[in-house]
Amino acid sequence: MPFSLPDLPYDFGTLEPVIDSTTMQIHHGKHHNAYVTNLNGALEGTGLESKSIEHIIGDLAKVPDAKRGAVRNNGGGHYNHSLFWPCLATPGAGGGGEPSGSLANAIDSAFGSFADFKDQFSTAGATRFGSGWAWLCMGEDGKLCVCSTPNQDNPLMKGVVDCPSTPILGLDVWEHAYYLNYQNRRPDYIKAWWGVVNWAHVAENFAAAQG
Secondary structure, X not given: OOOOXXXXXXXXXXXXXXXXXXXXXXXXXXXXXXXXXXXXXXXXXXXXXXXXXXXXXXXXHHOOHHHHHHHHHHXXXXXXXXXXXXHEOOHHHOEOOOOOHHHHHHHHHHHOOHHXXXXXXXXXXXXXXXXXXXXXXXXXOOOEEEEEEEOOOOOOOOOOOOOOEEEEEEEEOOHHHOHHHHOOOHXXXXXXXXXXXXXXHHHHHHHHHHO
């Protein structure tokens, strides 16, 4: 099959109490795995099976009409979660705190300060109606920007989203990402989530987006 479920870079319970073990098992083993299975099924016979996920979702117009919705939803789900997992770590393994170096400088340049960035990003996640994602991205102008997308859309989907760009950090605000611990308290989930952001990995994504 062209795509497979990536292993988590940590154990299911590693991120507790911010994200509980049961949520991680369901989120990774059920939800993400279903996106992979459904994506592989939708790609059969399209001629796109050998393409990267970035290529496929970045040019959805080349996906046959009958398969486009399934590829958009499941391809987005696979890409989004594959970006999400390694951007998390415990404080002992580099999670939390603030970024440093060129990423910190870029955040300050784009948003004024790290605190202002956190406020804007948290608002994007908290106010996303229904299910979706908040993103920190490298815009087409080379500057960092914050946006949110519904469902499993993401900023790589040019022609589909309002903020075409390259994601370097994503926050899943679907209820399946937090409901067991936080119920309907999405802002509490977002506040706690900052304590497990792996800024070293986000900096790697930032460097890759710069080319």
